[in-house]
Amino acid sequence: MKTTSLKSALRAMATFLFTAAAPISLVMTDAAAEEKLRVAAVFETPIEEPWVNQIHVALKQAEKELGIEYTWSESVKAADFARVMREYAEGGYRLVMGDAFGAERIARRVAKSYPDIAFTFGSGIGPAEPNFAVFDNWIHEPAYLAGMIAGKLTKKDTVGTVAAMTIPEVNRLSNAFCAGAKEVNPAVKCKFSFIGSFFDPPKAKEAALAQIEQGVDVIYAERFGVIEAAAEKGIPAIGNMSDQWELAPDTVVTSVVWDMWPTVKQVVSQVKAGVFTSQDFGQFSYMGKGGSFLAPFHEWDSKLPSEVKDLIAQRKAEILDGTFRVPIDESAPKSE
Amino acid sequence: MNQCTNTHEACTISEVLEQVFQVGFFAAMIRVAAPLLFATLGEMFSERAGVLNLGIEGIMLLGAMTGFCAAYFSGSLWLGIAVAATTGIIFGVLMGFLTVTLGLSQHVSGLSVTMVCSGLAFYGYRLVFGQPSQPPNVKAFEVLSVPALADIPLLGPVLFNHLALVYVGFLLVPLAAFLLYRTPWGLSLRTVGENPYAAASAGVRVAWYRYQALMMSGALFGIGGAYFSLAQFNAFTFGVISGRGWVCIALVVLGRWDPWRCAVAALLFGAVDALQLRLQSSGIIDLPYQIFLMLPFVVTVAAMAVLARNARAPAALLIPYRREER
Numbered sequence: 001m002k003t004t005s006l007k008s009a010l011r012a013m014a015t016f017l018f019t020a021a022a023p024i025s026l027v028m029t030d031a032a033a034e035e036k037l038r039v040a041a042v043f044e045t046p047i048e049e050p051w052v053n054q055i056h057v058a059l060k061q062a063e064k065e066l067g068i069e070y071t072w073s074e075s076v077k078a079a080d081f082a083r084v085m086r087e088y089a090e091g092g093y094r095l096v097m098g099d100a101f102g103a104e105r106i107a108r109r110v111a112k113s114y115p116d117i118a119f120t121f122g123s124g125i126g127p128a129e130p131n132f133a134v135f136d137n138w139i140h141e142p143a144y145l146a147g148m149i150a151g152k153l154t155k156k157d158t159v160g161t162v163a164a165m166t167i168p169e170v171n172r173l174s175n176a177f178c179a180g181a182k183e184v185n186p187a188v189k190c191k192f193s194f195i196g197s198f199f200d201p202p203k204a205k206e207a208a209l210a211q212i213e214q215g216v217d218v219i220y221a222e223r224f225g226v227i228e229a230a231a232e233k234g235i236p237a238i239g240n241m242s243d244q245w246e247l248a249p250d251t252v253v254t255s256v257v258w259d260m261w262p263t264v265k266q267v268v269s270q271v272k273a274g275v276f277t278s279q280d281f282g283q284f285s286y287m288g289k290g291g292s293f294l295a296p297f298h299e300w301d302s303k304l305p306s307e308v309k310d311l312i313a314q315r316k317a318e319i320l321d322g323t324f325r326v327p328i329d330e331s332a333p334k335s336e
Numbered sequence: 337m338n339q340c341t342n343t344h345e346a347c348t349i350s351e352v353l354e355q356v357f358q359v360g361f362f363a364a365m366i367r368v369a370a371p372l373l374f375a376t377l378g379e380m381f382s383e384r385a386g387v388l389n390l391g392i393e394g395i396m397l398l399g400a401m402t403g404f405c406a407a408y409f410s411g412s413l414w415l416g417i418a419v420a421a422t423t424g425i426i427f428g429v430l431m432g433f434l435t436v437t438l439g440l441s442q443h444v445s446g447l448s449v450t451m452v453c454s455g456l457a458f459y460g461y462r463l464v465f466g467q468p469s470q471p472p473n474v475k476a477f478e479v480l481s482v483p484a485l486a487d488i489p490l491l492g493p494v495l496f497n498h499l500a501l502v503y504v505g506f507l508l509v510p511l512a513a514f515l516l517y518r519t520p521w522g523l524s525l526r527t528v529g530e531n532p533y534a535a536a537s538a539g540v541r542v543a544w545y546r547y548q549a550l551m552m553s554g555a556l557f558g559i560g561g562a563y564f565s566l567a568q569f570n571a572f573t574f575g576v577i578s579g580r581g582w583v584c585i586a587l588v589v590l591g592r593w594d595p596w597r598c599a600v601a602a603l604l605f606g607a608v609d610a611l612q613l614r615l616q617s618s619g620i621i622d623l624p625y626q627i628f629l630m631l632p633f634v635v636t637v638a639a640m641a642v643l644a645r646n647a648r649a650p651a652a653l654l655i656p657y658r659r660e661e662r
Contacts, residue, residue: 046458046574048471057469075458075574160617166625191617194625199575202568206368210613213360228476228570242469335619 037272040088041072042081042098049199050224050241051137051258052099055122057242058260059097066268068095078103082110089114095271097121097264100134101167108132118276120267124168127278135263135281136169137241139292140176141319142256143220144326145312146238146294147180149253150218151188152308153236154181160191160216162207162226164198166332170222173240173256175329177220184311189336191216201225209233220256227251236300243295253304255295262291287319361610362494369599369606370502371563375584376591376598377512378424378556384516384593385549386529386652387435390446392557393581394453395427397574399558401457404565404572405464407474413566416474417501420562421555427453428554432547439656450581461572476570477501499567501559508556512595525549529650532657542657557581583636590640592647604639608632 041059043052056072063070071093076084081103088096089110100107100121111119111132123134150159159181161174178190191214193207204225211219212233220238221227230237231248239245239255263284270276285291294316297304318324375392382389399420407416427449434445465472480503482496516522525545527535532542564580565572587605591598612628615621 047467048469048573049575053469056467189619191619193613193617194629196626196629197575197578199573200578201571201573202564202576203578205569206364206610207613207617209360209364210610211617213358214614214617216617224573225569244470246470247473332624334622335617 036067036069037095037268038069038071038093039095039097039268040091040093041070042076042084042088042096043072043074044076044078044081044099044102045074045199047072047074050244051122051198054137054241054258054260055097055099055264058264061261062264062268066265066272068268078106081106085110085119086113089117094118095120095267095276097267099123101169118267118271120281127280129278131276131278133267133276133278133281135260135267135285137258137292138172138282138285139256139258140172140328141287141326142292142294143173143176144180145315145319146220146254146256147177147182148184148312148315149180149304149308150177150220150236150238151181151183151185152305152311153253154185154188154218156215156217157185157187158189158191158215159218159220160193160208160211161220161222161333162193162195162204162211163222165194165196168330171330171332172328173222174220174333175331176326177238177256178333179327179329190333191335192333193335195223199224201228205229218253239295245295245298249299252298253300254297256292257295258285258292259290260285262289287316288322359490359493361607361614363497364610364613365603365607366494366498366502366506367568367606368609369602370498370505371560371568372580372584372587372605373505373599373602374508374556374560374563375581376587376602377508377595378553378560379584379588380591380593380595380598381512381516381525381556382428382546382549382553383588383653384529384650385525385546386532386650386655386657387431387546387550388442388446388585388654389428389431389550389553389557390443390585391427391431391449391453391554392446392584393577393579394450394457395424395554395557396561396564396581397577398427398453398457398460399423399561400565400576401461401561401572403558403562404474405460407566408472411474413474413477416566417559417562420558422558424554424556424558424561425551426554428550428552429547431554432543432550435656436543436546436550439658442654442656458574461574471571471573473571474566477567501563501567505563506599509595509599516595526650528657529652532652532655536657536659542659546657560584583633586636586640589647589649590636590644592644593650601636601639605632605636608635 045052047053047056059070062068073084095118097120100123107121108128115130119131120133127134163170163174181188191211195203195207201224204223205228208226208229217235219230222240227237227247231251236253237251239252241258243255243257245252263281266284402423403416403420406419407413431449434440435442477499480500485496486492524540528542528545536542564576587601591601609632612631616628
């Protein structure tokens, strides 16, 4: 921390000299007072991993629009998690964000020792007083809408999901997708595969190929790697996390998009205003708050029957005005 | 297809058989085994010469990265494969310097090479591509059906409807066996791995043979890694190898340091992996998914315990050769 103390000493000296000397000093002290909020993020996976990337993208946006200073560390495994969190906490960062799924207890323990710093982590469990807030990708609503599309598109009445592992977040999306498909087509059977990893595209692709062989003809790419299999076999796929249309324009019907911007904006403004509390920011990922949505149909806009598009538009409106609530089912899904 | 679920045992078994033993399963088995085969044969060569090459995991990852970069910028997938192999050779030489020239612990050297390579792969990728939101991709290898043979019912789609690299991988098996058992070079290599002092007294340059074996293994690791970023998948991502290199170490033992048996071991692993994915999504057997995911590893370990119990590793494996000492 040598450099920091040296810097602050220099800054103090400069401030003193200037306030004593000229009117220009006023500008300088103002600038120092309005120092940018320093935000750090700790990610367990590389930032290409779509889940983490959504947080990263939103923080990048905050860098531009909310004037924060943003740094991040990627691929921080559980063994290093505490060290990296502490480095940021002691390095003058006032808000530390990230995903804590692989290090839930570690993250909470570290946060406890820095009560003046705000910690906001993606988590499958609850917030902790005084300073550990959580968020999660509550994107079951667009997943449900995507399921409705899948239910309409399937010819063999079989839709599939290739997902990471049976954690609440993943189960929620997978079950919502299946429920949406069943609502419009009660004959639909849902298949699920878990690859046991957050980021193993070759494995996800192989799992998708196995599903397609077993009759799946619309597939939900909860994980990265599935769209490639669907493109190879010529069946429609639904992307996840970001608009993955560009990966295979003819294959990707739409994507279940998570937008972390409303969450990041809320958290950053709270910290800036000094009113941050350890709360669950999950609501900010709901469709109503703009935290999630169904991506545009792009190439598929002309291919989707207008009956299906109308159905989706109507259900979307119902979700937004609160008259339809997508059921939340976090039990481990089972293949049928 | 699922009418008899949860009724009685016999029905379930026939259902499983019906769902699993399809053309797609056998094709998947070969597809999953192919990249492992490259790396397993590579590891077999280096161990046959007396060096355990634990650089495998890292070299595969780095090969996947460099191969992808070369293919991405040149547009030639085969150039990507060549670059991946070259990358492997370079780190094979490094491995040789550490374990042969310096005579350091093979375990420690191998793990260090893996760490260095993983780090380099990560760093190099960021250097070249920055921080893309979506990994850049290439047009991956396409399926190459062998004319006439691919039309044979059942056998055709299983054996002759694959990516070019798959054929290369399986053709390497007889080639490796020929090299190892039928050439003076192979005899020298095996002797170096069994008794380097005897080999040396017969005029074989032990260090040179070990270097050659390590370069060969590196090249094959590189190709095995690039298989994932250029053939199995169309992009380099950091999870692209995720432990598959370590699996090959076990496959060499299960394959008793013999090319043919190594191929069978890789196919066994591929078969169980393809099987577990199909069982998971079939919905016939209601078990936690972790059990399915674990199957290929459990079967490999079990097979190793039963079949490779009496297997004898090359006698000089792990022992550095120092000319002056005896």
